[in-house]
Amino acid sequence: xxxxxxxxxxxxxxxxxxxxxxxxxxxxxxxxxxxxxxxxxxxxxxxxxxxxxxxxxxxxxxxxxxxxxxxxxxxxxxxxxxxxxxxxxxxxxxxxxxxxxxxxxxxxxxxxxxxxxxxxxxxxxxxxxxxxxxxxxxxxxxxxxxxxxxxxxxxxxxxxxxxxxxxxxxxxxxxxxxxxxxxxxxxxxxxxxxxxxxxxxxxxxxxxxxxxxxxxxxxxxxxxxxxxxxxxxxxxxxxxxxxxxxxxxxxxxxxxxxxxxxxxxxxxxxxxxxxxxxxxxxxxxxxxxxxxxxxxxxxxxxxxxxxxxxxxxxxxxxxxxxxxxxxxxxxxxxxxxxxxxxxxxxxxxxxxxxxxxxxxxxxxxxxxxxxxxxxxxxxxxxxxxxxxxxxxxxxxxxxxxxxxxxxxxxxxxxxxx
Amino acid sequence: xxxxxxxxxxxxxxxxxxxxxxxxxxxxxxxxxxxxxxxxxxxxxxxxxxxxxxxxxxxxxxxxxxxxxxxxxxxxxxxxxxxxxxxxxxxxxxxxxxxxxxxxxxxxxxxxxxxxxxxxxxxxxxxxxxxxxxxxxxxxxxxxxxxxxxxxxxxxxxxxxxxxxxxxxxxxxxxxxxxxxxxxxxxxxxxxxxxxxxxxxxxxxxxxxxxxxxxxxxxxxxxxxxxxxxxxxxxxxxxxxxxxxxxxxxxxxxxxxxxxxxxxxxxxxxxxxxxxxxxxxxxxxxxxxxxxxxxxxxxxxxxxxxxxxxxxxxxxxxxxxxxxxxxxxxxxxxxxxxxxxxxxxxxxxxxxxxxxxxxxxxxxxxxxxxxxxxxxxxxxxxxxxxxxxxxxxxxxxxxxxxxxxxxxxxxxxxxxx
Numbered sequence: 001x002x003x004x005x006x007x008x009x010x011x012x013x014x015x016x017x018x019x020x021x022x023x024x025x026x027x028x029x030x031x032x033x034x035x036x037x038x039x040x041x042x043x044x045x046x047x048x049x050x051x052x053x054x055x056x057x058x059x060x061x062x063x064x065x066x067x068x069x070x071x072x073x074x075x076x077x078x079x080x081x082x083x084x085x086x087x088x089x090x091x092x093x094x095x096x097x098x099x100x101x102x103x104x105x106x107x108x109x110x111x112x113x114x115x116x117x118x119x120x121x122x123x124x125x126x127x128x129x130x131x132x133x134x135x136x137x138x139x140x141x142x143x144x145x146x147x148x149x150x151x152x153x154x155x156x157x158x159x160x161x162x163x164x165x166x167x168x169x170x171x172x173x174x175x176x177x178x179x180x181x182x183x184x185x186x187x188x189x190x191x192x193x194x195x196x197x198x199x200x201x202x203x204x205x206x207x208x209x210x211x212x213x214x215x216x217x218x219x220x221x222x223x224x225x226x227x228x229x230x231x232x233x234x235x236x237x238x239x240x241x242x243x244x245x246x247x248x249x250x251x252x253x254x255x256x257x258x259x260x261x262x263x264x265x266x267x268x269x270x271x272x273x274x275x276x277x278x279x280x281x282x283x284x285x286x287x288x289x290x291x292x293x294x295x296x297x298x299x300x301x302x303x304x305x306x307x308x309x310x311x312x313x314x315x316x317x318x319x320x321x322x323x324x325x326x327x328x329x330x331x332x333x334x335x336x337x338x339x340x341x342x343x344x345x346x347x348x349x350x351x352x353x354x355x356x357x358x359x360x361x362x363x364x365x366x367x368x369x370x371x372x373x374x375x376x377x378x379x380x381x382x383x384x385x386x387x388x389x390x391x392x393x394x395x396x397x398x399x400x401x402x403x404x405x406x407x408x409x410x411x412x413x414x415x416x417x
Numbered sequence: 418x419x420x421x422x423x424x425x426x427x428x429x430x431x432x433x434x435x436x437x438x439x440x441x442x443x444x445x446x447x448x449x450x451x452x453x454x455x456x457x458x459x460x461x462x463x464x465x466x467x468x469x470x471x472x473x474x475x476x477x478x479x480x481x482x483x484x485x486x487x488x489x490x491x492x493x494x495x496x497x498x499x500x501x502x503x504x505x506x507x508x509x510x511x512x513x514x515x516x517x518x519x520x521x522x523x524x525x526x527x528x529x530x531x532x533x534x535x536x537x538x539x540x541x542x543x544x545x546x547x548x549x550x551x552x553x554x555x556x557x558x559x560x561x562x563x564x565x566x567x568x569x570x571x572x573x574x575x576x577x578x579x580x581x582x583x584x585x586x587x588x589x590x591x592x593x594x595x596x597x598x599x600x601x602x603x604x605x606x607x608x609x610x611x612x613x614x615x616x617x618x619x620x621x622x623x624x625x626x627x628x629x630x631x632x633x634x635x636x637x638x639x640x641x642x643x644x645x646x647x648x649x650x651x652x653x654x655x656x657x658x659x660x661x662x663x664x665x666x667x668x669x670x671x672x673x674x675x676x677x678x679x680x681x682x683x684x685x686x687x688x689x690x691x692x693x694x695x696x697x698x699x700x701x702x703x704x705x706x707x708x709x710x711x712x713x714x715x716x717x718x719x720x721x722x723x724x725x726x727x728x729x730x731x732x733x734x735x736x737x738x739x740x741x742x743x744x745x746x747x748x749x750x751x752x753x754x755x756x757x758x759x760x761x762x763x764x765x766x767x768x769x770x771x772x773x774x775x776x777x778x779x780x781x782x783x784x785x786x787x788x789x790x791x792x793x794x795x796x797x798x799x800x801x802x803x804x805x806x807x808x809x810x811x812x813x814x815x816x817x818x819x820x821x822x823x824x825x826x827x828x829x830x831x832x833x834x
Contacts, residue, residue, distance in 0.1 A: 063792055065781075067791060068736075267734050294791070295792040307683075316685055317684050364514075364824050364828030366481040367481040374481070377796065378796075405780075415783075
């Protein structure tokens with residue numbers, strides 16, 4: 001045993017957890033620290049590290065840079081002009097800042113899609129988190145650009161092998177309105193040939209559906225099915241504007257869905273039909289989306305937004321109950337990304353969070369899961385362990401002051417270029 | 418000068434704030450600490466203490482006790498059976514726990530409505546917060562009960578004078594479906610005679626409106642106008658189901674509205690028409706509602722919920738922008754309750770919060786108000802001053818461990834009675 005978490009509350013009972021290498025190897029109340037580091041977890045509850053199923057981490061640099069704007073105004077006049085100037089070093093610091101924020105709020109895995117793949121991978125590797133990192137593909141229906149991006153992604157996949165096992169390369173065709181059918185078919189073939197996951201945005205806005213109907217005479221899911229793109233390796237973000245036939249197809253092909261409650265409300269793109277998608281048997285995970293449109297990476301907050309939004313949307317306060325929503329942020333997202341985590345079990349990856357039960361929101365403490373989803377926020381996280389390594393203890397992360405300062409400097413410099 | 422807050426960021430500029438007694442008496446970058454306590458506020462921003470316009474503080478005891486339930490099931494089978502057994506001591510500890518949570522999340526004033534008025538007042542007085550505390554009136558259309566409650570409220574108003582100036586007695590007829598017109602008329606007369614505010618729940622559910630139409634042939638606001646109840650001393654909580662004519666009447670009579678974004682979504686009671694009410698010229702404040710239906714007292718969270726809900730409800734991401742929503746939680750609620758706070762100005766009450774800008778959500782820091790509304794939560798609050806007294810510094814509140822422990826004990830005991 002390398003690390004012993006002693007006297008934590010696990011499912012309401014005092015217990016201890018032994019970690020060897022990067023796995024949970026024993027769970028028993030009587031574990032003794034033999035040649036192992038020990039964390040005294042008295043007064044703390046253990047939960048799985050949360051999994052953020054969709055974000056653009058480096059967009060921390062754009063937090064608060066243009067809020068309360070219409071989507072196209074925001075993209076055209078704020079985000080895209082700046083993104084055109086962004087360097088690998090900017091992305092590296094923006095991603096480190098995001099990793100710091102995720103660690104501080106109890107997230108141990110995230111699924112990212114952003115430019116400057118190496119900058120992202122380097123930051124995540126150093127910060128100790130686990131991630132699925134998509135190489136972005138946007139060809140804008142230009143065959144020359146498409147060819148370039150295929151080459152680039154094949155190259156990035158090769159490069160990804162030089163990073164730690166915590167870094168998973170994945171293919172990230174941006175959306176059906178920015179990527180040609182030819183590139184999507186290449187993505188599918190390349191993913192099948194190399195056993196890679198695929199992640200894309202789908203049916204985020206009503207306009208996207210209308211445009212797809214105009215252009216292809218089909219709704220987005222039907223269009224992707226028609227080009228053979230659906231399958232269990234695919235996960236889609238947003239998935240707001242789905243009809244029942246599309247939901248049935250997502251289920252049939254084993255496609256996972258990542259909902260982004262805060263971002264969808266903030267950009268007013270629509271209401272994710274949680275209960276209908278769940279009733280259709282589709283696996284649902286949660287993502288924060290990028291901090292430019294949320295504006296944070298706190299999965300606790302997105303759990304609450306998902307639950308409360310579904311209750312008012314359906315008029316049913318029993319909809320999206322706390323345990324279901326907690327499962328979305330843990331087991332479901334883990335399953336969608338083939339991560340052997342999201343649960344505290346012998347054999348699972350040691351991606352673990354300790355919750356400080358002395359925080360005021362846990363008094364009186366009638367129901368921990370309810371308190372986590374409805375009352376808590378990321379600040380209740382005391383300790384974060386990922387891949388068996390302690391990334392935060394007593395809310396202290398190595399080097400955090402420098403990362404916060406560099407985030408400020410890099411963003412300021414970027415905006416003034 | 419009694420207290421000097423040195424080197425804080427105020428509206429983006431380094432400044433210092435001098436406090437004498439319970440008022441802000443000077444604001445100048447060059448203040449020197451002459452015979453005053455000093456708080457070094459380097460790296461901190463100063464904002465007004467937040468004002469929570471509607472809650473039932475002692476319901477902290479019910480946090481997480483019955484979530485994901487239909488309203489009537491929750492009330493009939495969970496809340497009311499327990500409330501029937503609640504003692505003044507329970508309410509005292511529940512309110513202390515709530516005050517602790519409010520201090521921890523930057524609230525310096527709240528408007529409460531709950532049983533066992535003395536238990537509430539004693540807790541608030543000890544904890545150092547400012548509050549408008551309603552004596553609850555529910556006569557259930559029984560003239561004997563009505564008479565009792567009138568006597569009781571006149572008595573409580575007298576008693577309220579024995580508490581500190583921070584405690585404001587107010588009249589709290591619960592709702593039009595639990596209080597007779599006779600009692601409402603008595604409330605209005607008593608309030609006018611004694612210069613007291615009145616606070617009630619109104620138009621929280623569609624059923625309430627339908628029942629009012631059935632019983633009185635009028636919608637709720639029209640009904641209250643017909644009995645002469647509307648006026649500038651009145652504030653109403655929820656106010657979800659309003660037509661345009663009702664909004665015009667609220668404006669005409671100077672009635673303030675307190676919206677409860679989280680609770681309305683969690684109980685699925687409906688969508689507050691923020692933009693319509695605001696366009697109608699009605700003053701809008703924010704409340705958390707009780708922690709039994711939120712499930713916390715974090716005004717930062719309710720600000721974000723209000724803004725994001727209005728954006729998706731209207732389909733307009735420019736709706737309810739950050740500054741407007743921040744004003745709802747500060748200046749607007751202060752004006753509704755006649756509190757000379759909600760702003761950092763010479764002459765205003767010294768109800769002040771220091772924000773720790775070293776928290777990760779303030780990097781890069783493009784826009785402080787946006788970061789407060791969209792990225793932060795109550796954990797960014799470092800220091801809280803109310804009525805010129807320091808209630809929290811470096812996130813430490815006197816006696817917090819005992820309050821958290823007693824909250825647990827009292828709730829457990831109450832549930833097992």
